[in-house]
Amino acid sequence: MVTIFVKREGMTKKKSLLTEGCLQYIVGVKDVQDVMSGKWKYRIVAALYYTEKMRFMELKNHISGIAPKVLSSELKDLEMNHLVKRTVCDTKPITVEYELTELGKSLNGIIEAMGVWGIKYRKSVLKK
Template structure:
């Protein structure tokens, strides 16, 4: 293991940036929610819930609040009867485009490799 004192300041800042990103996107569901909103655009709560298998409504609500608090998701309340609430990525959330697309590409490749390996 490297001596921690030998890390450059730039390296420390890079590690901190990765940690900050990890903290922001941590948890089982945040990346799924961001990906769903990225690929589908605006969505209502129940649409998100239907498309993300296994997430409890209470957990979805908490995760959306966290993402909204961190300026990644925008919540818009429509003045309709009944009230409609839509969620979408903010401009800051859209800045995750390369990350989401890289995860999608890697995930498809991984899934294909696993299927090929299992069929040998």
């Protein structure tokens, strides 16, 4: 358990009021926002986390509503950021397998935190 956004003791004034560690967290959050930007990346990562491995068409069918152009582009981003591994299989016609890297799998904690909060949020807001 890590505590974040702690007030700095003895801080007087000026500039950032945040501790070094706190600023690191903010950079960390920004990094996540960058690599997981857009409408579809969480869905894609979740789908791959669940199935371990999927081909392009399987992914497209699994994630309802996504256009091939968009899926292709999102997968490229994820691959570039070392979250997804792309493997071309020597079949006829060729198929391509996508799977999460270890780094990609480690996103599980974030997705879990978001999932849990979202469910709580929905209950909390609906009961008002």
